[in-house]
Amino acid sequence: MPRYLVERTFGEGLGIPTSEDGARACLSVVENNTQAGVTWLHSYVTEDRRKTFCVYDGPSPEAIRRTAARNGLPVDSITPIRVLDPYFYFYAA
Amino acid sequence: MLVERGAQLADLEDHLAAAVAGAGRLVVIGGEAGVGKTALVRRFAADLEGIRVLWAACDGFFTPHPLAPLDDLGLSAEGPQREVFAATLEAITREPTLVVVEDVHWADEATLDLLLYLSRRLLAAPTLLLATYRDDELGAQHPLRVLLAEVDEARRIPLRPLTVEGVRTLAAGSDVDTVELYRLTGGNPFFVTEVLAAGGDGVPSSIRDAVLARADGLSAEARVVLEAAAVVGADLPLLEGVLGAKPRGLDECLAAGMLRRAGGGVTFRHELARQAVEEAIDPVEHVHLHARALSALRESTDLARLAHHAEGAGDAEAVLEFAPAAAKRSSKLGAHREAAEQYARALRFSDGLPATTVAKLLESRAYQCYLTEQIGEAFAAQSEALELYRAAGDRLKEGDMLRWISRTAYLAARIDDARASAREAVTVLEELPPGVELALAYGHMAHVAQMDLDFDGAVGWGERAIALATELGFDTLSIDPTISVGIAEAIAGRGTARLEHGLELALDQGTDDCVARAYAGLGFAAVRRRDWPEAEHWLNTGIRYAADRDLDGRRLYLLGWRAALAVYQGRWEEAAADASTVLDHPHARLSRVWALLVLALLRARIGDPGAWPLLEEVAELVRGDAPQKIVPAALVRAEVAYLEGEIDRALVELGTIPASELLDRWIAGSLAVWRRRAGGVAEETGSIPEPFELELAGEYAAAADWWSAHGCPYDAAMSLAQSDDEAELRRSHEKFLALGAPPGAAIVARRLRELGARGVARGPRAATRRDPSGLTRREREVLELLGEGLTNAEIASRLVISEKTAGHHVSSILGKLGVRSRYDAAKLAAQDRELAQPT
Numbered sequence: 001m002p003r004y005l006v007e008r009t010f011g012e013g014l015g016i017p018t019s020e021d022g023a024r025a026c027l028s029v030v031e032n033n034t035q036a037g038v039t040w041l042h043s044y045v046t047e048d049r050r051k052t053f054c055v056y057d058g059p060s061p062e063a064i065r066r067t068a069a070r071n072g073l074p075v076d077s078i079t080p081i082r083v084l085d086p087y088f089y090f091y092a093a
Numbered sequence: 094m095l096v097e098r099g100a101q102l103a104d105l106e107d108h109l110a111a112a113v114a115g116a117g118r119l120v121v122i123g124g125e126a127g128v129g130k131t132a133l134v135r136r137f138a139a140d141l142e143g144i145r146v147l148w149a150a151c152d153g154f155f156t157p158h159p160l161a162p163l164d165d166l167g168l169s170a171e172g173p174q175r176e177v178f179a180a181t182l183e184a185i186t187r188e189p190t191l192v193v194v195e196d197v198h199w200a201d202e203a204t205l206d207l208l209l210y211l212s213r214r215l216l217a218a219p220t221l222l223l224a225t226y227r228d229d230e231l232g233a234q235h236p237l238r239v240l241l242a243e244v245d246e247a248r249r250i251p252l253r254p255l256t257v258e259g260v261r262t263l264a265a266g267s268d269v270d271t272v273e274l275y276r277l278t279g280g281n282p283f284f285v286t287e288v289l290a291a292g293g294d295g296v297p298s299s300i301r302d303a304v305l306a307r308a309d310g311l312s313a314e315a316r317v318v319l320e321a322a323a324v325v326g327a328d329l330p331l332l333e334g335v336l337g338a339k340p341r342g343l344d345e346c347l348a349a350g351m352l353r354r355a356g357g358g359v360t361f362r363h364e365l366a367r368q369a370v371e372e373a374i375d376p377v378e379h380v381h382l383h384a385r386a387l388s389a390l391r392e393s394t395d396l397a398r399l400a401h402h403a404e405g406a407g408d409a410e411a412v413l414e415f416a417p418a419a420a421k422r423s424s425k426l427g428a429h430r431e432a433a434e435q436y437a438r439a440l441r442f443s444d445g446l447p448a449t450t451v452a453k454l455l456e457s458r459a460y461q462c463y464l465t466e467q468i469g470e471a472f473a474a475q476s477e478a479l480e481l482y483r484a485a486g487d488r489l490k491e492g493d494m495l496r497w498i499s500r501t502a503y504l505a506a507r508i509d510d511a512r513a514s515a516r517e518a519v520t521v522l523e524e525l526p527p528g529v530e531l532a533l534a535y536g537h538m539a540h541v542a543q544m545d546l547d548f549d550g551a552v553g554w555g556e557r558a559i560a561l562a563t564e565l566g567f568d569t570l571s572i573d574p575t576i577s578v579g580i581a582e583a584i585a586g587r588g589t590a591r592l593e594h595g596l597e598l599a600l601d602q603g604t605d606d607c608v609a610r611a612y613a614g615l616g617f618a619a620v621r622r623r624d625w626p627e628a629e630h631w632l633n634t635g636i637r638y639a640a641d642r643d644l645d646g647r648r649l650y651l652l653g654w655r656a657a658l659a660v661y662q663g664r665w666e667e668a669a670a671d672a673s674t675v676l677d678h679p680h681a682r683l684s685r686v687w688a689l690l691v692l693a694l695l696r697a698r699i700g701d702p703g704a705w706p707l708l709e710e711v712a713e714l715v716r717g718d719a720p721q722k723i724v725p726a727a728l729v730r731a732e733v734a735y736l737e738g739e740i741d742r743a744l745v746e747l748g749t750i751p752a753s754e755l756l757d758r759w760i761a762g763s764l765a766v767w768r769r770r771a772g773g774v775a776e777e778t779g780s781i782p783e784p785f786e787l788e789l790a791g792e793y794a795a796a797a798d799w800w801s802a803h804g805c806p807y808d809a810a811m812s813l814a815q816s817d818d819e820a821e822l823r824r825s826h827e828k829f830l831a832l833g834a835p836p837g838a839a840i841v842a843r844r845l846r847e848l849g850a851r852g853v854a855r856g857p858r859a860a861t862r863r864d865p866s867g868l869t870r871r872e873r874e875v876l877e878l879l880g881e882g883l884t885n886a887e888i889a890s891r892l893v894i895s896e897k898t899a900g901h902h903v904s905s906i907l908g909k910l911g912v913r914s915r916y917d918a919a920k921l922a923a924q925d926r927e928l929a930q931p932t
Contacts, residue, residue: 004702032904035246061701062669062692066901069666072908077835080702 001037003083004064006054007076013049032070036063055081095136096282097259098129101250105137108248109221113144113189117215119208121197121244123228124252126365127283127300130225133252134193145188150195151204153364154326155401156435158419159203159428162194174203174427175642178210185211186218196364198226198237202465203428209240210643216886216896236430236465238679239645245897254280264289283363290350304369311349314342319351322359323371324382324405329358334389335382380406387411396422400435409442416442417454424461433461433470452481452490459497468505475501492522493530496537503541508717515541532561532570539577546721546756551581572603576611583618584757592618609639609647617654620661621759625804628658633893640893646684649675653687660691660698663806663832666869668695670898686714690729697733698807700835704733720750724760731767736836744771753779765789770815788812794821806832814841819850826853868909875902879915880922 016022033040038058045052058064061078068075095102101122108120122130138146149162160170160177168181185192194200197208211222224240228251231237255263260275263285277298278284287303291310297303308319318332318340325331333340343359346352351366352359361367374382383405390399396419403411420435436458443451459474475498482490495518502511515538522531535558542550555578562570572595579592596611612635619628632655639648652671659668668691675688693707711726727748734743747768753776755761762785765778769789778789784803787796793816800809806828813825814837822845829838845853868876871892878888889899903915912918 032908060673061696061703062673065666065669065701066905069905070901070908072911078701 001057001059003041003081004056004058004061005079005081006056006064006068007079008052008054008074009076010050010052010074014045014052015049029067029071029073033067036067038063038067094263095129095132096262097255098133098136098252101133101252102137104250105133105223109141109144109191112215112221113219115217115219117186117218117220117222118248119212119215119222119224119244120248120250121241122223122225122250122252124225125229125254125281126227127281127363128252128254129282130252131195131363132282134195134223134225138191138193141191143189145190147185147190147192148195149193151197151199151201152326153196153199154367156397156419156431156438157199157201157204157428158395158397159201159423159426159431160207161201162204163207166192170203170426174206178207181207182211182214182218185222186215186220189219191221191223193223193225195225196227197224197240198230198235200237201423201428202236202430203423203426205236205240206427206643209243212240212243213640213643217884234679242677242679243897254278255282255285256280260285283365287366300365301369301372304366305373307349307351308370308373311351312342312345314340315345315349315351316342318342318346319370320374320378321382322346322352322361323367323374324379325386327355327358327360331386331389332358335385384408397431397435400438404438404442409444412442413439413446417457420457420461429461429464433458433465433467436461448481448485449487449490452478452485455481456494456497459501463497463501463504466504468501472498472501472505488521488525489528489530492518492525492534495521496530496534499537499541503544506714506717508719512541512545527561527565529565529567529570532558532565532567535561536570536574536577539574543577543581544722545719546581546584547719548581548585548756552578555581569602572598572607576607576614579611580614580618583614584621586758589615589618605638605642605644606647609635609644609651612638613647613650613654616651617657620654620658621757623661623759623803623805625658625662628654632658637893645678649678650684650687653684653691656688656691660695661805661807663834664869664871665695665699665833667871668692670894670901674895674898686711686726689714690726693733694729697736697836698834708733720748721755721757724748724750724755724764728760728763728767731771735767735771736840738840740771744768744773747771747773751776752781753777758782762786770811784808784812788815793818797821797824807834807837810834810837814844817848819845819848822848822850823853868906872902872906872909875899876906876918876922879903879906880919882919 016025030040036058038056041055041057043052043054056064064078065075105120108118112118122133124130147166149165151157151162163170163177163181166181166184168184170177194208197205200208208222208224215222226237255275257272257275257280260278260280261271263282264271264274267289269289274285274288278288281300284300284303287300287307288297291297291303291306297306308316311319318336319342321332321335321340325335343352347354347359350362353362361370371379383402387399387402387406387408390402393399396415400412400415400419403415416435416439420432420439423429423432423435436454440451440454440458443454455474455478459471459478462468462471462474475494479491479494479498482494495514499511499514499518502508502514515534518534519531519538522534525531535554539551539555539558542554555574558574559571559578562568562574575591575595575598579589579595583589583592592611592614596608596615599607599611612631616628616631616635619631632651635651636648636655639645639651653675656668656671656675659665659671672688672692672695675684676692689707689711693704693711696702696707697704708726708730715723715726727746730746731743734740734746747764750764752761752765752768755764758779758781761778762781765776765781766785766788768774768776775789778785784796784799787793787799793812796812797809800806800812810825810828810832813821813828816822816825822841826838826841826845829835829841842853874892875888878891883891885899885903886896888903889896892899903918906918907913907915910918910921912921
């Protein structure tokens with residue numbers, strides 16, 4: 001299953017309250033994703049909350065976009081990625 | 094007892110409640126053999142009140158007779174298939190009902206078609222259709238996959254083996270080592286209970302050993318009964334016919350739990366047990382049992398069973414009597430896979446038959462294999478038959494077989510072989526007095542020519558076929574060639590009159606497949622011309638026609654073209670939805686090329702990854718196709734390269750065919766324009782449609798206006814992008830951004846900066862679309878219908894999409910509008926409408 005980096009820009013800034021509503025919102029995102037075979041791994045958010053970089057596993061870019069639409073999230077770009085960490089070359093050598 | 098199945102029972106209760114409330118559905122229960130699917134559904138059904146329960150099962154025992162489950166349901170399988178299916182639907186939906194069909198991995202093809210038909214039409218019925226199957230026995234090509242592809246995640250109930258705890262519960266009261274038992278059995282409930290029942294010493298290493306260990310405990314008389322039951326099946330009268338009335342030992346088998354009473358007979362606790370016993374029967378005894386079953390069954394009409402026992406008994410005469418008859422019957426009822434197997438069985442016993450008889454059997458088997466996409470087998474059988482007819486000097490059959498071999502070769506993408514065989518068929522048949530076979534051979538040549546985009550060939554051969562058919566007085570034989578010629582004319586830009594006439598003929602007297610072919614031709618000719626109203630009319634009518642008749646292949650082909658339509662119009666989400674539907678379907682071979690091209694183009698245009706892998710697959714699929722046919726793929730490859738900034742590669746991808754040589758003037762125009770865009774030299778094109786002429790003449794704004802006026806916003810942006818005028822380039826940049834096409838926008842932005850222009854936006858704007866809420870056109874349509882209070886099923890019907898897709902649109906709308914329910918969304922829509930009213 002390919003891994004993708006999804007960039008999003010939120011005009012008004014992303015707002016997920018740290019409350020029960022916020023938790024429910026996140027879980028409903030997960031629920032919608034499961035139906036399309038998409039897994040949200042985690043996201044990075046800028047300080048001003050206007051941009052996020054989200055790591056997803058999914059079958060295709062179309063599935064990512066479909067669940068984004070269902071969850072009301074914008075998509076700027078989708079880039080296929082692989083994991084690389086500092087010790088990757090060390091162990092390979 | 095039922096262990097660790099609480100969650101699944103709850104799921105089933107939810108599904109039943111929803112169905113009874115008016116949302117009927119198919120739910121599938123999958124799991125390995127022995128995991129307890131039957132136990133689960135029996136327990137579920139046992140406690141139901143006020144619900145009618147109907148049971149049916151598919152047999153793995155032998156090649157099944159077609160639509161066997163209908164016997165279980167007390168319904169008739171006679172008559173035209175559509176009527177049988179419609180009657181079945183009516184029967185199971187007239188009151189709240191639970192229908193259980195077990196072991197559908199063994200279902201014959203007609204039964205699978207029936208399940209597909211029912212599952213697509215249960216939307217508003219108070220009926221829950223439950224199907225169980227062995228999910229570990231499905232190869233990649235298993236026909237059941239087609240049905241499963243249409244079943245949503247939420248309607249699948251997988252059953253897993255028990256945990257150690259579960260095994261412990263089952264083993265309570267015995268002194269067996271639970272952990273060891275779990276390790277041995279993997280938690281498989283049937284295996285566990287067999288081991289527990291066998292008791293005693295020695296730990297069996299497999300289900301088979303466990304069952305045989307139990308059987309060892311029986312007396313010799315009981316053993317005889319058990320073995321007979323394993324070969325003969327559940328039918329008590331038949332068992333008595335083989336063993337004599339009231340066989341001794343039967344009661345012992347029942348008491349020991351090896352057999353149990355069911356329906357009108359006795360059966361094993363599980364198919365696995367029956368299989369284990371049967372495999373251990375002495376071979377000679379096995380043959381005798383089959384022979385005795387055969388003579389006991391002589392009066393029966395169950396041809397498939399008779400053929401089965403005939404083979405088991407090694408009785409060639411009986412096999413040759415019953416197997417072909419069973420095949421004919423299966424074919425008539427639409428169970429073509431089973432028919433193919435019965436013919437194969439007859440062929441296994443065909444030594445000593447005259448050559449032409451064997452050839453006929455091969456021919457019949459090949460036809461059944463052809464219908465079920467077993468192309469390799471069809472080809473092999475046809476080739477063998479051809480040799481036999483040749484050796485017997487039967488020129489008529491030889492010619493006909495060559496035509497069939499050509500059709501099969503085409504499906505196997507062996508295009509050169511297909512052309513050669515088609516020609517040879519005509520050569521052979523023209524030596525004989527003209528007849529039906531020759532008319533069919535001419536018609537097939539017309540079809541081949543049409544697929545090769547050989548216009549003159551298609552018209553020439555087609556008109557000969559039509560003339561001969563008329564002369565012979567077989568008007569229906571002229572329908573297919575009329576459609577071939579019609580498609581050729583439409584592609585060549587000579588209008589669609591002949592094709593529309595062909596459609597009328599086909600609707601009147603032709604096959605469903607002919608009609609669908611005509612709709613497809615009209616649809617894609619209109620898409621090529623960028624005539625959107627016509628294209629939408631033909632494609633949607635065709636899709637509805639194919640859907641009503643479960644003509645999946647044709648429906649998927651039409652969906653591929655509807656996806657192309659959406660891409661031209663810049664409606665990316667609709668395009669992705671239709672293209673994905675085609676590509677997700679396990680059997681969509683011929684339609685794949687278009688869907689792959691559309692998806693590749695879509696990904697490249699909106700800047701998503703993964704265009705080239707799709708194009709590689711296309712290259713594989715079109716290998717050997719006529720050069721003219723490869724041009725559309727080359728155009729997509731060129732655009733993808735261009736959007737990646739690889740201008741030189743784009744030019745190479747376009748190939749060397751001169752535009753003037755192409756039959757399809759729209760493709761010719763595209764080719765000429767892309768060559769220019771990629772920096773190629775000017776060429777003589779012959780007459781091409783207006784927007785291409787304008788762009789080649791350097792009138793970019795005029796070209797863009799033509800595209801815009803005809804609903805092609807992306808082409809408009811791309812034409813303007815070729816200009817050197819700053820104002821025109823800015824317009825192009827705006828258009829690309831508004832369409833959500835960052836790669837195109839980036840190319841234009843680069844050009845603008847090279848020209849020294851200032852203030853060019855660098856990246857995509859934060860989510861500005863034409864629609865204030867960001868809804869696509871399709872979603873606006875769905876929202877309107879939501880406002881009218883339509884259900885998802887009704888919306889799906891209205892827009893000619895699947896219920897699943899309608900559901901996705903509704904979810905997407907709720908997400909974009911930020912509301913929780915469809916009623917809130919409808920309210921918002923109503924408010925929007927009010928605001929939009931002119932004051």
